Amino acid sequence: MNVTPPYLMFLGDVPDALAAKTAQGVVDWRRDWCLAQLRLPGCGADLGLDEMTVPEAVAAGAKTLVVGVVNAGGVLPEHWIDTIVTALEAGLDVASGLHVRLGSIARIAAAAEANGRKLTDLRQPDRSYATGKGHKRTGKRLLAVGTDCSVGKKYAALCLERDMQAAGFDAEFRATGQTGVLIAGRGVPLDAVVADFIAGAAEWLTPDAADDHWDVVEGQGSLFHPSFAGVTLGLLHGSQPDAFVVCHEPTRTTMRGVATPLPTIAAVIEATIAMGRLTNPDIRCVGLCVNTAKLDEEAARALLAELAEEHGLPATDPVRFGSAPVVDEIARIYGRP
Amino acid sequence: MNVTPPYLMFLGDVPDALAAKTAQGVVDWRRDWCLAQLRLPGCGADLGLDEMTVPEAVAAGAKTLVVGVVNAGGVLPEHWIDTIVTALEAGLDVASGLHVRLGSIARIAAAAEANGRKLTDLRQPDRSYATGKGHKRTGKRLLAVGTDCSVGKKYAALCLERDMQAAGFDAEFRATGQTGVLIAGRGVPLDAVVADFIAGAAEWLTPDAADDHWDVVEGQGSLFHPSFAGVTLGLLHGSQPDAFVVCHEPTRTTMRGVATPLPTIAAVIEATIAMGRLTNPDIRCVGLCVNTAKLDEEAARALLAELAEEHGLPATDPVRFGSAPVVDEIARIYGRP
Structure with missing residues (x-):
């Protein structure tokens, strides 16, 4: 799945910032790819980007209109369709994180067809995958796992990509969810892959690479989450993290x-070591990434010190304090680039 | 997913018995549901059933034409379509284990629509599932797990259903694969469910039940198979076996x-206990089911004795010697009905 930047971020008329969380994530991590925003009257979200119409964005070089919002029920409101059709007619591709498929809406399907533009549904795989093979691939991989869903795995991976690159590592973020795909411009919506192909899709996402290359893989779910642990295990086996x-x-x-x-x-x-060993016998934990947003700075620093001591591992809040302690641990174990 | 017996088993003109493995599995376990077979000229498979035409089978009470074969490439040969259309026009439903969807073939879709008959693609879920909830349900559950795929999990579960029922238990086989669905008349093709819903589908399959009721659940894959462990873990969490x-x-x-x-x-x-504890803290192993088909009887019995001793668990080949030792262990732990 590929999405081509730069993006024109379409927010429709969603009521608040929370509904535009996907779009905000892209702005947070790929500000350079976000050319402008396009909002309808009454929109309560604001990404802080320039406002542009479709023709203005096309003239400025935009390639894809991104529908990076959630709407009640996941449907595409009737009055958003005109904007999407206009974008397709003006030569933009369209990528959407809504549950409804763009191609299931006749006017949108027809406009894409007539103008030779690509529709990308970020929640649905656009290709098939082989089943996992399980053999060891070249290159190095780092996976963000979690005690739960929605604890900051994607942001931790993105911080690590940024800080590893700053330290001279050849590191690349690998996306496994819809926001991640927009941030990376490619990836796999892993939770939407058919069960038999989870590990295979993760293998496809993290192929053979140079020995000193690091794929920094966005995690999904938790081995201890009763709803989603199957996805987590397939990702662990397929991404075979070092x-x-x-x-x-x-x-x-x-x-x-x-x-x-x-x-x-x-x-x-x-559990991650016990299960991950199947596809990478050398798997090891290199740090703890703690989301301390709900703690004041003193409490956050005290907690991190305590966790580092308890587990004998670097502990940081990568968003708040950076991920340098983890990057240093990676350099210590695997060598500095 | 429901398939209504009795079945007319359609074998097309497949070259050999191996290609009719699914159909043979149904005959092995639900002989009473298999009214007859229908073969085209040149068919090399034989289930040992009476031969009937579609009208004869309808007159004898058949409800569903079952395409229980695999064909090179998973496609539906052009010259099989007439038989399927004839069956639909005569009032039969059709269930197929081929990769190609019955409804994707225009003549079949039209005949089903015109005659109000049901098409069931056994490899594709026919409904959506909620995500798993993880809370403890009433009733008891037994899951067949494996050291690998294709080691006899389905047959072990079916032997256990049969022998538990013979011992007075209220036991019911729960199908998670296509052959299993035909044998049970219902179930979930778990490997084809979207990744996020594996555990939820397994929960749906094994709902609240009477305290002394046992769901005997067909296993899938292995926690140690690098291609399919995600499916196995989702099934383990969702079926929450005792x-x-x-x-x-x-x-x-x-x-x-x-x-x-x-x-x-x-x-x-x-690993099964470590991971399964999440949704059932009392999970325990009650026996080993060993497929000794490749050993002579003496070697098989010696191996079973050795494994029983080594693991402190009853060990049997349930197909060859019955599953009574495991049923006795279940009775010892949970009480005899």
């Missing part, structure tokens, strides 16, 4: 969306 | 289709 970080949100007590208690960090490390 | 059996093929050295070595039985027991 190194992993454990992402954690310290104020959470039950797993997202269910009543299951949160596992300990130690349990996640142990 | 008890499991480990199925094993003693002459195999690498996992099916890949170069990964076979795990030990002890490793499978340990």
